[in-house]
Amino acid sequence: MDRRNFFKTVGGGMLASGTILGVPGIVQPEKVYGSSKGMKLTYEVKKLQLRNTWTIARNSSNFKNNVFVKLEKDGIIGIGEAAPNIRYNESTESTIDTIKKAIPIFNNANPNDFVELGYEIKKICKDQTAAKCALDIALMDWVGKSYQLPLHKLWGLNPKKGPLTSFSIGIDKPKVVIQKTKDAEPYKILKVKLGKGDDEGMIKAVRSVAPNKPIRVDINEGWTDKEKAIKKIEWLVKNGVEFVEQPMPSSMLKETRWLRDRSPIPLIADEAVKNAHDIPKLAEAYDGINIKIMKSAGLQEALRMIWIAKSLNLKIMIGCMIASSVSISAAAQLSSLIDYADLDGNLLISNDPFLGVKVIDGRLVLNDKFGIGVNEI
Amino acid sequence: MDRRNFFKTVGGGMLASGTILGVPGIVQPEKVYGSSKGMKLTYEVKKLQLRNTWTIARNSSNFKNNVFVKLEKDGIIGIGEAAPNIRYNESTESTIDTIKKAIPIFNNANPNDFVELGYEIKKICKDQTAAKCALDIALMDWVGKSYQLPLHKLWGLNPKKGPLTSFSIGIDKPKVVIQKTKDAEPYKILKVKLGKGDDEGMIKAVRSVAPNKPIRVDINEGWTDKEKAIKKIEWLVKNGVEFVEQPMPSSMLKETRWLRDRSPIPLIADEAVKNAHDIPKLAEAYDGINIKIMKSAGLQEALRMIWIAKSLNLKIMIGCMIASSVSISAAAQLSSLIDYADLDGNLLISNDPFLGVKVIDGRLVLNDKFGIGVNEI
Numbered sequence: 001m002d003r004r005n006f007f008k009t010v011g012g013g014m015l016a017s018g019t020i021l022g023v024p025g026i027v028q029p030e031k032v033y034g035s036s037k038g039m040k041l042t043y044e045v046k047k048l049q050l051r052n053t054w055t056i057a058r059n060s061s062n063f064k065n066n067v068f069v070k071l072e073k074d075g076i077i078g079i080g081e082a083a084p085n086i087r088y089n090e091s092t093e094s095t096i097d098t099i100k101k102a103i104p105i106f107n108n109a110n111p112n113d114f115v116e117l118g119y120e121i122k123k124i125c126k127d128q129t130a131a132k133c134a135l136d137i138a139l140m141d142w143v144g145k146s147y148q149l150p151l152h153k154l155w156g157l158n159p160k161k162g163p164l165t166s167f168s169i170g171i172d173k174p175k176v177v178i179q180k181t182k183d184a185e186p187y188k189i190l191k192v193k194l195g196k197g198d199d200e201g202m203i204k205a206v207r208s209v210a211p212n213k214p215i216r217v218d219i220n221e222g223w224t225d226k227e228k229a230i231k232k233i234e235w236l237v238k239n240g241v242e243f244v245e246q247p248m249p250s251s252m253l254k255e256t257r258w259l260r261d262r263s264p265i266p267l268i269a270d271e272a273v274k275n276a277h278d279i280p281k282l283a284e285a286y287d288g289i290n291i292k293i294m295k296s297a298g299l300q301e302a303l304r305m306i307w308i309a310k311s312l313n314l315k316i317m318i319g320c321m322i323a324s325s326v327s328i329s330a331a332a333q334l335s336s337l338i339d340y341a342d343l344d345g346n347l348l349i350s351n352d353p354f355l356g357v358k359v360i361d362g363r364l365v366l367n368d369k370f371g372i373g374v375n376e377i
Numbered sequence: 378m379d380r381r382n383f384f385k386t387v388g389g390g391m392l393a394s395g396t397i398l399g400v401p402g403i404v405q406p407e408k409v410y411g412s413s414k415g416m417k418l419t420y421e422v423k424k425l426q427l428r429n430t431w432t433i434a435r436n437s438s439n440f441k442n443n444v445f446v447k448l449e450k451d452g453i454i455g456i457g458e459a460a461p462n463i464r465y466n467e468s469t470e471s472t473i474d475t476i477k478k479a480i481p482i483f484n485n486a487n488p489n490d491f492v493e494l495g496y497e498i499k500k501i502c503k504d505q506t507a508a509k510c511a512l513d514i515a516l517m518d519w520v521g522k523s524y525q526l527p528l529h530k531l532w533g534l535n536p537k538k539g540p541l542t543s544f545s546i547g548i549d550k551p552k553v554v555i556q557k558t559k560d561a562e563p564y565k566i567l568k569v570k571l572g573k574g575d576d577e578g579m580i581k582a583v584r585s586v587a588p589n590k591p592i593r594v595d596i597n598e599g600w601t602d603k604e605k606a607i608k609k610i611e612w613l614v615k616n617g618v619e620f621v622e623q624p625m626p627s628s629m630l631k632e633t634r635w636l637r638d639r640s641p642i643p644l645i646a647d648e649a650v651k652n653a654h655d656i657p658k659l660a661e662a663y664d665g666i667n668i669k670i671m672k673s674a675g676l677q678e679a680l681r682m683i684w685i686a687k688s689l690n691l692k693i694m695i696g697c698m699i700a701s702s703v704s705i706s707a708a709a710q711l712s713s714l715i716d717y718a719d720l721d722g723n724l725l726i727s728n729d730p731f732l733g734v735k736v737i738d739g740r741l742v743l744n745d746k747f748g749i750g751v752n753e754i
Contacts, residue, residue: 110535112533113534115534115714147524147526153489154531155492156489156490156492156494156495156520157490157492158493161493280688280689300533304684307681307684308684308688310653311653311654311656337492
């Protein structure tokens with residue numbers, strides 16, 4: 001493969017420089033050239049189409065405008081992706097703004113010092129972790145390609161030890177939920193979104209066609225009454241639910257601890273945990289954490305979070321946003337270290353521009369390609 | 378350099394197989410051959426001569442019998458070292474016993490899965506972290522050489538960002554302490570051992586010839602009365618001491634917290650912290666931790682400890698036992714991530730069989746050699 005042609009355009013030709021189009025098309029990367037020593041950083045927006053309208057406790061959507069970056073140096077290109085999330089005040093625009101601020105940093109950067117560079121990226125601005133994640137994925141992809149190692153090998157991880165991944169069922173009418181559950185037949189574990197109205201109806205619909213499949217539920221901060229929450233959990237346990245993700249708002253730490261003391265199944269923090277610094281204080285209110293590279297600002301911080309969670313005896317889940325195989329394959333590099341995988345973001349879209357990690361018999365299967373192991377379809 | 382001849386004998390010829398000799402000589406590695414897939418693990422004991430009799434709060438010594446291992450596969454040899462410490466019930470014999478138990482593990486191991494292999498080594502037996510450290514250093518040295526990367530590069534660390542290292546002054550008579558302090562002139566920071574008798578006399582002796590040099594003190598659990606301890610600290614502060622390492626026994630966590638609440642300078646945990654699991658509970662009693670690869674069972678756990686300490690806003694020191702350039706160069710690979718370095722173990726011995734990291738103008742200077750960056754003199 002010619003590395004220089006690695007980042008071809010997808011689904012259309014090159015369009016006007018710098019514009020962002022609201023169609024499933026392409027924006028030509030800005031031509032920003034770094035010094036010969038540094039890295040050239042460019043970006044483009046791609047519209048990812050959802051297979052089904054996607055509803056969680058917070059909002060609904062039919063498509064996702066994700067921002068892709070490339071980092072180029074010495075003929076090697078690293079690819080990254082940002083999946084901005086409105087929950088964290090992220091938009092396509094704020095993501096691009098953040099990426100632009102990183103251009104001079106990469107122009108003067110030595111990618112081999114990727115830890116230091118990762119910290120510099122974090123300091124660009126407050127939050128905007130999706131943009132920073134795109135930069136970190138691209139950086140680590142570049143490093144892996146430069147060292148001619150898949151990232152899981154750089155980190156010494158056995159690619160054969162990944163867990164089964166769950167497949168997510170969004171909130172919808174029973175008829176649609178039943179169809180989605182049928183479509184999810186190849187996946188061994190379901191993750192059902194609850195927290196917005198008829199939780200029992202959702203589970204009953206899923207159970208009508210998948211009576212024995214392991215189910216996990218994600219409340220997305222949708223419950224605000226601890227007494228009602230514990231009753232819901234007791235009902236869910238009777239219906240074979242394995243664990244509950246983010247049952248209450250992240251701000252309700254005390255109530256969540258109360259709930260954890262009473263819950264027969266684990267509570268997993270999601271919105272309550274973004275990065276390594278958040279973890280120690282959560283250890284008394286949750287049984288585990290859901291690490292997402294879009295929240296942690298990238299792979300490097302995600303790996304650090306894994307070590308910290310392990311030292312606190314917390315269960316580790318790796319989740320995702322709706323995103324292409326770039327993000328999913330990047331996160332999957334860490335999968336041998338975790339207890340639960342929920343890396344189905346690329347399976348929920350119909351026009352994934354990239355090919356990377358595969359799901360075979362419900363299990364994440366990494367390839368031997370360098371870096372994050374992705375190329376374009 | 379022919380890698381196959383990398384691990385030549387030092388200071389004498391090859392001696393009888395398997396014997397351990399109490400002279401500054403060599404023991405021929407046991408010839409234990411692994412499968413063609415696995416790694417061949419051999420060991421030998423080397424007697425390291427101390428430049429001066431070494432006294433700390435706990436004990437005195439004139440030499441150190443350290444155990445060296447090599448791991449061989451595909452013509453690449455990784456080197457490791459164990460510096461057994463009586464404080465942790467380690468001896469040359471118990472170290473060799475532990476290494477022997479690892480032979481079948483390495484015979485069947487894939488070194489690329491070094492995280493998993495590291496966990497397997499930890500499970501060999503309880504404790505005996507020096508032996509496990511030797512195995513982990515050798516494993517990571519092999520990995521670095523196999524990937525043709527210095528370990529600091531594998532970990533993305535800038536080799537130019539290491540801190541100054543302190544030089545240690547053991548407990549002795551004032552005349553000897555004065556001479557040691559004079560000999561330590563090239564080093565910009567001194568670490569003075571206290572906790573056994575005349576602490577004030579030690580500091581006065583050092584200050585008589587180094588009136589302005591930064592001093593850190595290490596009590597090695599030597600103080601057991603918190604009221605006396607705070608008075609000692611107040612006196613030390615007046616004499617320009619920067620921080621106090623392990624002031625009280627590791628079991629006296631409550632008293633140490635009391636002391637920390639009153640101490641104007643940081644308290645650094647040493648004997649109280651061995652591995653990642655120990656760190657969270659220490660965060661309220663200490664301001665920082667002293668990571669030693671001989672305590673953590675190796676480099677991989679040391680790196681994990683760094684991330685955990687950072688997430689808890691703890692200062693990070695890397696210390697060492699009395700050991701050759703193998704251990705010191707291995708630990709120094711992490712030095713760009715830390716606040717305080719105390720990596721002088723190889724400077725305290727007169728017959729270091731290896732050449733690795735150098736101290737120039739008091740600063741650790743890493744080389745670009747693969748793995749831990751060491752070869753024999």
